[in-house]
Structures are given as C-alpha cells and as structure tokens.
Amino acid sequence: MLAPSPVVKKVAKDALKKDYVKSMVVSCILIFAFFIIMLTSSLISVFAGEVGYYVSFGFMLYLGLAPLALGALCFFRRLTFEQNDSVLIIFRYFSSADEYKRAVYLISILTVKLFSVGFVLFLPCIIVYILSSEKLYKLLGVALPHWTSNLWTLNSFLVIIALLGLVFIMLKYYLSALIFVSSDDIDPAEAVNMSTIISKRTGADFFGMSLSFIPWMLLSVLIAPLIFTLPYFITSYCVHGRFAITDYNIDVDKFNSNTTPSFSTDEI
Numbered sequence: 001m002l003a004p005s006p007v008v009k010k011v012a013k014d015a016l017k018k019d020y021v022k023s024m025v026v027s028c029i030l031i032f033a034f035f036i037i038m039l040t041s042s043l044i045s046v047f048a049g050e051v052g053y054y055v056s057f058g059f060m061l062y063l064g065l066a067p068l069a070l071g072a073l074c075f076f077r078r079l080t081f082e083q084n085d086s087v088l089i090i091f092r093y094f095s096s097a098d099e100y101k102r103a104v105y106l107i108s109i110l111t112v113k114l115f116s117v118g119f120v121l122f123l124p125c126i127i128v129y130i131l132s133s134e135k136l137y138k139l140l141g142v143a144l145p146h147w148t149s150n151l152w153t154l155n156s157f158l159v160i161i162a163l164l165g166l167v168f169i170m171l172k173y174y175l176s177a178l179i180f181v182s183s184d185d186i187d188p189a190e191a192v193n194m195s196t197i198i199s200k201r202t203g204a205d206f207f208g209m210s211l212s213f214i215p216w217m218l219l220s221v222l223i224a225p226l227i228f229t230l231p232y233f234i235t236s237y238c239v240h241g242r243f244a245i246t247d248y249n250i251d252v253d254k255f256n257s258n259t260t261p262s263f264s265t266d267e268i
Helices: 005-017 020-080 087-094 097-131 134-140 146-173 176-181 188-211 214-220 226-259
Strands: none
Touching (some): 005 020, 005 188, 214 226
C-alpha cells in the first residue's frame, strides 16, 4: 500500500533536517539561474522584440534550466537516501557531453508530449478565439457579428477544460524525471514508459498530495519563500516517487513468484 501524504511529508522533512543548508543553496542556484535567464531574454528582446524574448527564454529553459533542475532532483533524491553530496551535483548533467545529451533527450520527449497533447486539447479554444476575433472579420471585410460576444464565455470554459485535461494526461509522465536520475544507464524513453506504467497506480495519490501543497505554493508567489519551500516540494516528490516505485516493484516480484514455475530436485 502506498504511503499517505502525511507520511511522505514527514519523511521529506526528516531528510531535509539533516542538511538544510545545502538544500537551500541548491534552491538558490535554481532560482538565480531562472532570473538570469529572464534577464538575458529581456536584453535580447531589446534587439529582437517580444518574439525574441519568448524564443530565447524557451531555449534557455530547455537547454539550460531543465538539465540543471534534473541535477537538483538528483541531489534531493540522494538526500532521501542519506547521501552527503556536494551541491555541485546540481551540475551533473553538464559534466559530460553524454550526460547532457541524455538529459536533453528526456526533456525533448516530455516537451514533445506536452506540446502535442496541449495542441490537441487547446485546438477548440484556438478556433473559438479566431471566430470571435475582430481581426478575422476585418480581414474578410464584414461587420463583427453580435453572436461572437457569447464565444468569449465559451472560450473561457474550453480553456479550463483543456487545462484540466492537460494536467491529468501529463500526470502519466510525472515519475519520468525521478526514474531517469535514479539510474545512470536507463534510456530516457524507457524512463518515460515506466512512468506511464507506475502512474496508473499512483498518479491519483500524487495529485492529491500536490493539492495539499497549495498554501505553500501561494506563499511561494512572493519568490523569497521559494528558498525554503522548493526543497520541501522536491524532496516530497522524491519520497513519494521512492514509495511508488518500491510498491510497484514489490507487486511485480509477487506476480513473478506466483507465475514462475518451480521444480524440486525429485521432479528432474
């Protein structure tokens, strides 16, 4: 049986107490890296405009912050196993070309899945938005129909449905990053596939645990509390994932022991 959220949180807090200073340093590195990316993108936008800002911001998140976040995840995962690592482990996936390629491969898989699912879910919203846009009717040379005013309400409803659908579909992949950092040899595609299998059993528990963090998330909007709350979020995720994977492995072992034939020496 999977450990409930209070147990997960307690284990996470106990793990953080053993080295909270390093945890905060790792958290600060992630936060500062994010703001450096924002600042760099803002400088680029001076020459390239708004499009340049979003393109550069996306690429730096994709190629810079995401591999750094995987390194942070590796630190907090090992912390739950009482490993006394240096904070430099956050740069693990920048240590060699092979490690970096593996990290980018995983990020690429998840990014493609996110955008492909998002495009399908938000396609009705895009169509309704176009139909209610004044620019469309100006282009066609006709007056804006009165009935388009009702489409704004419909579009808001469709956006909410699409967001909820995106969350529940992408929940299948929530363990991908943890499985990936848990093994030096695992193929990123295999990590994603294993997440889809395990999440069928544990996705609802993780979603419920995530909802319990809403007060902390609201507090984190002030940015400064993130130094303290981010380690708590990531460590709780690692602890939950460890319990989820262990629970899955136990059931697999039980299944194999029940289905694998055994023979005594008398029967051979």
